[in-house]
Amino acid sequence: MASKNNIDVRSDHLITSTDPEHPANLICTLCRNFYNLGWVTGTGGGTSIVKNSHIFIAPSGVQKELMQPENIFVMDRRTHAYVRKPTSLKPSACTPLFLAAFEKGAGCCIHTHSQWAVLVTLLVEKAAEQNGKSSANSCFEIEMIEQIKGIPKGKNKPGMLGYFDRLRVPIIENTAHEEDLTQSLEEAMARYPDTYAVLVRRHGVYVWGDDVAKAKTQTESLDYIFRLAVEMRTLGLPWTKEETSQGTKNTQEDITLDQTINGTPISKRGRPKRSSDNLEEADGESPKRRKPGRAKKSLQAEGDNKSNQANQPGSLRSEGQNRVTALNGEKGGATQVTGKKGQGRLKQEIDRDDEALALANMTQVGRRRPGRPRKTL
Ligand SMILES: CSC[C@@H](O)[C@@H](O)C(=O)COP(=O)(O)O
Numbered sequence: 032m033a034s035k036n037n038i039d040v041r042s043d044h045l046i047t048s049t050d051p052e053h054p055a056n057l058i059c060t061l062c063r064n065f066y067n068l069g070w071v072t073g074t075g076g077g078t079s080i081v082k083n084s085h086i087f088i089a090p091s092g093v094q095k096e097l098m099q100p101e102n103i104f105v106m107d108r109r110t111h112a113y114v115r116k117p118t119s120l121k122p123s124a125c126t127p128l129f130l131a132a133f134e135k136g137a138g139c140c141i142h143t144h145s146q147w148a149v150l151v152t153l154l155v156e157k158a159a160e161q162n163g164k165s166s167a168n169s170c171f172e173i174e175m176i177e178q179i180k181g182i183p184k185g186k187n188k189p190g191m192l193g194y195f196d197r198l199r200v201p202i203i204e205n206t207a208h209e210e211d212l213t214q215s216l217e218e219a220m221a222r223y224p225d226t227y228a229v230l231v232r233r234h235g236v237y238v239w240g241d242d243v244a245k246a247k248t249q250t251e252s253l254d255y256i257f258r259l260a261v262e263m264r265t266l267g268l269p270w271t272k273e274e275t276s277q278g279t280k281n282t283q284e285d286i287t288l289d290q291t292i293n294g295t296p297i298s299k300r301g302r303p304k305r306s307s308d309n310l311e312e313a314d315g316e317s318p319k320r321r322k323p324g325r326a327k328k329s330l331q332a333e334g335d336n337k338s339n340q341a342n343q344p345g346s347l348r349s350e351g352q353n354r355v356t357a358l359n360g361e362k363g364g365a366t367q368v369t370g371k372k373g374q375g376r377l378k379q380e381i382d383r384d385d386e387a388l389a390l391a392n393m394t395q396v397g398r399r400r401p402g403r404p405r406k407t408l
Pocket residue numbers: 072073074075076077089090091092093122123124125142209
């Protein structure tokens with residue numbers, strides 16, 4: 032075998048080009064930039080590119096920002112046999128995960144160890160714990176952030192997500208060895224067929240795209256969103272409309288199940304639906320016509336009043352908290368009432384619900400001043 036520095040020089044033409052867009056050059060340039068973004072620190076993370084009949088892969092355990100084209104492995108796309116193998120190096124441990132993305136039609140896959148990605152997985156885990164739920168098969172979800180428009184709708188779905196669409200990125204559990212992530216990555220891809228990314232708990236994220244430019248810009252958009260999400264959480268701002276008194280959703284199943292809180296339906300405004308909701312249509316102020324987040328005037332005034340009362344030491348706070356528990360399932364939920372007497376009782380119940388909701392909001396966002404309505408997305 033013709034050899035120079037342990038490399039089979041007969042395959043050098045596969046990685047030798049003056050074209051900066053050649054995958055062997057591009058992987059090196061991208062990883063240098065990714066290093067400066069904190070995405071491939073300390074040899075972690077990496078990138079792989081498909082071009083024509085070849086897959087270009089970085090070596091394992093090297094400083095990714097210092098790689099040279101001659102360090103790049105080349106694999107036959109169809110057989111997955113190496114057609115260029117720097118013998119003193121090993122191919123990236125991420126290779127089977129990159130291949131999983133290419134099986135789905137991706138042209139480039141980027142793996143980052145971005146701290147924002149890691150923190151998002153921790154925040155979703157914490158929210159699950161706080162809600163007494165398992166974080167298995169969990170998912171990061173966010174909506175109404177402009178940068179979501181940088182993520183495509185899904186494979187075979189033309190166009191990008193819209194501002195009002197919800198971005199969902201599944202999270203898989205980390206394993207001791209990178210390659211052992213492959214099965215759970217594939218399962219997450221199957222569960223979320225529209226996703227272009229999978230987060231790995233306490234580790235990072237895999238993002239892929241139809242080509243290098245798309246994989247890169249999608250990784251940038253996601254990293255921006257992950258960072259924003261972490262900052263939002265530290266400010267007590269919700270990621271989604273449902274995320275009020277319940278914390279972050281974990282699974283797609285949870286979202287469906289949580290349309291009710293133990294049987295009490297949630298209205299469109301993201302709070303437990305009350306029997307009074309049925310009266311809103313009748314009194315001429317349909318929730319549809321009201322701006323989201325803006326409370327009905329009369330109830331709002333009462334709510335403000337009650338919230339102020341709730342702030343009195345030792346008074347409504349504990350009572351309200353009991354009521355929150357009730358709303359979340361013990362004995363709560365709206366009671367069916369009919370007739371005039373019933374409507375009187377209903378009014379009292381609306382008042383109690385308003386108190387409870389005001390208190391629930393206060394306990395969730397401790398920094399918000401009492402009496403001010405919670406900002407909804
Ligand atoms: C800091 S070591 C990180 C690795 O274990 C792995 O997570 C990784 O992303 C890079 O693997 P590598 O085999 O060097 O391409």
